[in-house]
Amino acid sequence: MKFFLDTADLNEIEEAASWGALAGVTTNPSLYARVGGKLSDFHNHIKRICDIVDGPVSAESVAMSRDEIVRDGRELAAIAPNVVVKVPTMVEGLAATHTLAAEGIPVNMTLCFTVPQAILAARAGARYISPFVGRFDDISEDGLGQLENVVAAINNYDFTPNTVNGEQVEIIAASIRSANHVTQAALMGADIATVPFGVLKKMVAHPLTDRGLDAFMKDWEKVQNA
Ligand code: G3P
Numbered sequence: 001m002k003f004f005l006d007t008a009d010l011n012e013i014e015e016a017a018s019w020g021a022l023a024g025v026t027t028n029p030s031l032y033a034r035v036g037g038k039l040s041d042f043h044n045h046i047k048r049i050c051d052i053v054d055g056p057v058s059a060e061s062v063a064m065s066r067d068e069i070v071r072d073g074r075e076l077a078a079i080a081p082n083v084v085v086k087v088p089t090m091v092e093g094l095a096a097t098h099t100l101a102a103e104g105i106p107v108n109m110t111l112c113f114t115v116p117q118a119i120l121a122a123r124a125g126a127r128y129i130s131p132f133v134g135r136f137d138d139i140s141e142d143g144l145g146q147l148e149n150v151v152a153a154i155n156n157y158d159f160t161p162n163t164v165n166g167e168q169v170e171i172i173a174a175s176i177r178s179a180n181h182v183t184q185a186a187l188m189g190a191d192i193a194t195v196p197f198g199v200l201k202k203m204v205a206h207p208l209t210d211r212g213l214d215a216f217m218k219d220w221e222k223v224q225n226a
């Protein structure tokens with residue numbers, strides 16, 4: 001499993017990149033708004049992220065028609081070679097993905113919740129598909145169960161996007177809210193988990209690690225004073 005950071009916060013991205021396990025970044029309009037992002041600076045901000053991360057950086061189109069999404073996608077893809085255009089799973093998004101993929105522009109189809117949506121995204125030529133886990137849980141549904149279904153269904157077939165020769169479509173477990181979500185997504189075989197920085201920190205921590213470290217430190221003090 002690869003880890004992407006689900007954030008537009010440059011400090012978080014720099015810190016996570018320094019840990020050595022960061023394979024990419026996903027952003028969305030809400031995450032950009034959360035860091036006080038301005039429309040006029042959006043492309044520059046994506047460029048700054050692309051300069052930090054040696055891996056795919058998803059930047060989302062907020063257009064609603066296929067022609068506008070394609071126009072957005074071309075502009076976003078021109079920012080840096082590692083930009084992936086994030087496109088919502090809807091009819092106009094599928095049509096735009098079909099066009100962008102044919103031009104060799106990688107697309108991450110987002111706001112994906114069901115197996116039929118995921119298969120349509122893969123057929124349209126998406127390089128990545130992002131089933132959302134937490135938002136399903138938010139409406140008292142089984143987010144992990146839906147992710148498991150998507151992973152199983154996509155792995156039943158040979159979906160090779162037009163954008164990257166020989167590479168299969170990859171599933172990004174998104175809307176991840178806990179380290180347990182990551183555990184379960186890894187056991188299912190999701191290719192990638194995109195996680196908020198808070199979840200990434202929780203993935204590192206365990207109370208037994210803290211307790212063991214504390215005991216080692218106390219014993220080392222005894223050694224120094226012996
Ligand atoms: O990449 C977008 C997705 O991960 C959103 O997560 O927590 O806003 O549902 P969340």
